[in-house]
Amino acid sequence: MAESTDFSIQIPSSNLPRIVLIGGGFGGLEFAKALSDKDVQLVMFDRHNYHTFQPLLYQVAMAALEPDSIASPLRKVFDNKKNFYFRMALVNEIIPEKNMILTSIGKLSYDILVVSVGSKTNYFGNQDLMKKCFPLKQIPQALDLRSNILQNFEKAVLVNQPENLRALMNFVIVGGGPTGVELAGALAELKNHILPRDYPELNFKEMNIYLxxxxxxxLGGMSTKSSDHAIKYLQELGVNVKLNTIVETYDGRTVFLKDQSTITSNTLIWAAGVTGNMIPGFKPDSIVRGNRIKVDEFNKVVGYDNVYAIGDIASMATQDYPNGHPMLAPVAMQQGRHLARNLNTMFGKGGKSLKPFKYVDKGSMATVGRNRAVVDMPGKIHFKGLFAWVVWMLIHLMYLIGFRSKIVVLLNWMYSYFTFDKNTRLIIRPYVKPNNPVIKNPELEKIVTGYDTPV
Amino acid sequence: MAESTDFSIQIPSSNLPRIVLIGGGFGGLEFAKALSDKDVQLVMFDRHNYHTFQPLLYQVAMAALEPDSIASPLRKVFDNKKNFYFRMALVNEIIPEKNMILTSIGKLSYDILVVSVGSKTNYFGNQDLMKKCFPLKQIPQALDLRSNILQNFEKAVLVNQPENLRALMNFVIVGGGPTGVELAGALAELKNHILPRDYPELNFKEMNIYLxxxxxxxLGGMSTKSSDHAIKYLQELGVNVKLNTIVETYDGRTVFLKDQSTITSNTLIWAAGVTGNMIPGFKPDSIVRGNRIKVDEFNKVVGYDNVYAIGDIASMATQDYPNGHPMLAPVAMQQGRHLARNLNTMFGKGGKSLKPFKYVDKGSMATVGRNRAVVDMPGKIHFKGLFAWVVWMLIHLMYLIGFRSKIVVLLNWMYSYFTFDKNTRLIIRPYVKPNNPVIKNPELEKIVTGYDTPV
Structure with a gap:
């Protein structure tokens, strides 16, 4: 494949050492930004042409933001960087013995490899869950989910049988971390403020949201105080929160719980955990719990001299975090910047010695809905409510990439705040959920997906 | 199908006469807005759940606007309307003898039928063109085109053979109407300001845009003065304008012209005309030139008592327009409002007599790029340049539906004006152009489409 005469990876060779970076998530982006462009050649791979601002992905899925607002084209981010090459491709394997990676567009050698491939949805090996749930890690998935929710209601105005109506109007979210909590809250706001105006024929008392x-x-990573407030907020909004509840499996129509009870629902959103998005090629003893790569305090992969890993995929055992840091954006960003500075030192003329990584926990937060958020700060400081919500918004705006995105997101939030409206309600995804048991008419299915082939 | 026990169309019967409206384009939208909701029941069908503001569709395709900015969810537009029902469905056939329509979700009877189904891309019967061109009438098509353009450049940095590079970097737009002119201008601005920053490895002197x-x-419908200015503007921007040039066919790689010459290009955008989007069921003698429905001066379909047609699909022969009005948004909007007022009179207590439709031509305009537009006003008034461009923007903002869209579009335009940037550069469409001759590696194809199945 790499030897095709039609195309090849085409990175010019230079006298500079070549750093190959796999992944343009939070870790990869901060790494590439902080890396000096004088002393090294940087080749960045991602399977998308954009960076996804994942903390706001749920707002795309819940019709509050447009996808472009939370996506930054990677080439644009690095427009001004010298000795920088971006390639949109999948990295299939690394061959550390040869200092080489194999990608969908050919092979490439490196002097230093930085693996920042992040994590993926963890279905714990259950194929049914994998095939029939909606995950929420990427923009196309957020658009699929948004379209599916709206399509459910377009179908709900048509169904004749109560059981079918129930399946369309029940929504089950699995996983009580920030994504699950934020999704449940946003879906409840759709139920309370928007959907009844759009579908006056339906009785929204029959719409149930389970978390x-x-x-x-x-919010396992947060304080008990914040966790309790989150439950209270969700209940105020009408979400049915069930703790100590394990999903056994799902057939696309019925959610089977471990306690033998069931919930009928066409929509199961799976936010119950992530696992390392491992690339084949590492020695088995470099791989640890959670499908992550074992790194030392310099983010160097254990067992290799010139391979580094940062972010979710990297597991650095420390005194505070014996099983590795939490798989969170701030960890990835700090590791990316830190590693870049160490490599700048290594390749620059400085000659200062390398510094070990130390995670600075600036706190954590989650939002449930308008005026409802929880914030934990270091030193056991907690706050909640309107103030926490404003802080949450400001911090997310601050980290969003690009002036246009900041302004457009702020504007959308202001609009939603004053109108109680969420405006991005297009059904545009072609993805048809397999085995939809409610409506078997393919013509209808084609319509409610809103898909037009250009043919 | 209509008798399925699983689902049905479910419009409650009432004492009010039922008006069935097919299509939520400019004509249908204005009709539904202006129709009184006291005296009639209105059932609106569209295959999308949103109205598309088509005049700005080319800006979605050219990475300048996000799709939600130019799409208005139809249910939201009519949130406050009484006796109103929306159904997202395809209307397959009308049976005027039975006052009935057959749709993908069942059949429905009407007292009055209003057909506002608009027009579709006209390939003049050429199947190759239909299969291999990019049309631009709908939002999914605009996103496909945007993704394809960006994918072309992601591939261009990889290709080895000059002929393949040429195919990727040549763009051919067929049709010199407003859509073709606006597309060519916007693509030239991408070439002049944005793509060279994103792809420094490519030589953009080798990118050719043919119109x-x-x-x-x-701009056939406009004055010679405006038409000449448009050519001058396009040439200033570097577009290769070829008049009197007819495309014979296209194999996905080579455009064959009638004069026996060819152009190598992977991307042929077809904006060469439209034809009525006819629904089966009309008497043959109701159908006239251009696949349109013959209507009288009240927009009543000739040969029927209770069937009306408005907008592109309607052909009303008048002294000024013996072959029907031009297929333009202003005609559709005026006809929609006019018909609604006539029906309000008919069903209301007024009892005033019905008024014949008279088109008020307020002029026409087209934009080529920043500071470059042409405007024709009634009374042979023409203007161009910066002032025309500002007028063009203000009028489009004025007609855009919804406060949020107006503000977001204005903001994007201001951002682009000051930064020369266009920011919505996601590759998110799953559509893979068939028979792409450059790269046959399906793995790569999957990547450069950016499509992730949730499975």
Whole structure:
């Protein structure tokens, strides 16, 4: 494949050492930004041509933001960087013995490899869940989910049998972490403010939103205080929160719980965990719990001299975090910047010695809905409510990439705040959920997906 | 199908006469807005759940606007309307003898039928063109085109053979009407300001934009003065305008012209004309030139008592327009409002007599790029340049539906004006152009389409 005469990877060779970076998520982006462009050649791979601002992905799925607002074209981000090459491709394998990677567009050698491939949805090996749930890690998935929710209601005005109506109007979210909590809150706001105006023929008392969490608390990484407030907020909005509730399996229509009870629903959103998005080629003893790569305090992969890993995929055991840091954006960003500075030192003329990574926990937060958020700060400071919500918004705006995105998102939030409206309600995805048991008419299915082939 | 026990169309019967409206384009939207909701029941069908503001569709395709900015969810537009029902469905056939329509979700009877189904891309019967060109009438098509353009450049940095590079970097637009002119201008701005920053490895002198027009002038409906200015503007921007040039066919790689010459290009955008989007069921003698429905001066379909047609699909022969009005948004909007007022009179307590339709031509305009537009006003008033461009923007903002869209579009335009940037550069469409001759590697194809199945 790499030897095709039609195309090849085409990175010019230079006298500079070549750093190959796999992944344009939070870690990869910060790494590439902070890396000096004088002393090294940087080749960045991502399977998308854009960076996704994942913390706001749920707002795309819930019709509050447009996808372009939270996506930054990677080439644009690095427009001014010298000795920088971007390639949109999948990296299939690494061959550390040869200092080489194999990609969908050919092979490439490196002097230093930085693996920042992040994590993917964890279905714990259950194929049914994998095939029939909606995950929420990428923009196309957010658009699929948004279209599916709206399509459910377009179908609901047509169904004759109560059981079919129930399946369309029940929504089950699995996983009580920030994504699950934020999704449940946003879906409840759609139910409370928007959908009844759009579908006056339906009785929205029959719309149920379930948030299922396997452990005994929501927002596992946060304080008990914040967790309790999140439950209270969700209940105020009408979400049915079920703790200590484990999903066994799902057939696309019925959610089977471990306690033998069931919930009828066409829509199961799976936010119950992530696992490392491993690339084949690492020695088995470099791979640890959660499908992550074991790194030392310099983010160097254990067992290799010139391979580094940062972000969700990297597991650095420290005194505070014996099983590795939490798989969160701030960790990835700090590791990316830190590694870049170490490599700048290594390849620059400085000659200062390398510094070990130390995670600075600036706190964590989650939002449930308008005026409802929880924030934990270091030093056991907690706050909640309107102030926490404003802080949450400001911090997300601050980290969003690009002036246009910041302004457009702020404007959308202001609009939603004053009108109680969410405006991005297009059904545009072609994806048809397989085995939809409610309506078997393919013509109708084609219509409610809103898909037009150009043919 | 209509008798399915799973689902049915479910419009409640009432004492009010039922008006069935097919299509939520400019004509249908204005009709539904202006129709009184006291005296009639209105059932609106569209295959999308949104109205598309088509005049700005080319800006979605050219990475300047996000799709939601130019799409208005139809249910939201009519949130406050009484006796109103929306159904997202395809209307397959009308049976005027039975006062009934057959749709993908069942059959429905009407007292009055209003057909506002608009027009579709006209390939003049050429199957190759239909299969291999990019049309631009709908939002999914605009996103496909945008993704394809960006994918072309992601591939261009990989190709080894000059002929393949040429195919990727040549763009051919067929049709010199407003859509073709506006597309060519916007693509030239991408070439001049944005793409070279994103793809520094490519030589953009090798990117060619062809605008092919079969007749001897661009903007056929406009004055010679405006047409000449449009050519001058396009040439300033570097577009290769070819008048009197007819496309014979296209194999996905080579455009074959009538004069026996060819152009190598992977991307042929077809904006060479439209034809009525006819629904089966009309008597043959109701159908006239251009696949349109013959209507009298009240927009009543000739040969029927209770069937009306408005907009592009309606052909009303008048002294000024013996072959029917031009297929333009202003005609559709005026006809929609006019028909609604006539029906309000008919069903209301007024009892005033019905008024014949008279088109008020307020002029026409087209934009080529920043500071470059042409405007024709009634009374042979023409203007061009910066002032025309500002007028063009203000009028489009005025007609855009919804406060949020107006503000977001204005903001994007201001951003682009000051930064020379266009920011919505996501590759998100799953559509893979068939028979792409450059790269046959399906793995790569899957990547450069950016499509992730949720599975």
């Amino acid at each position: 299922l969490e396997g452990s005994s608390k929501l | 092919l027009e079969g007749s001897s002038k661009l």
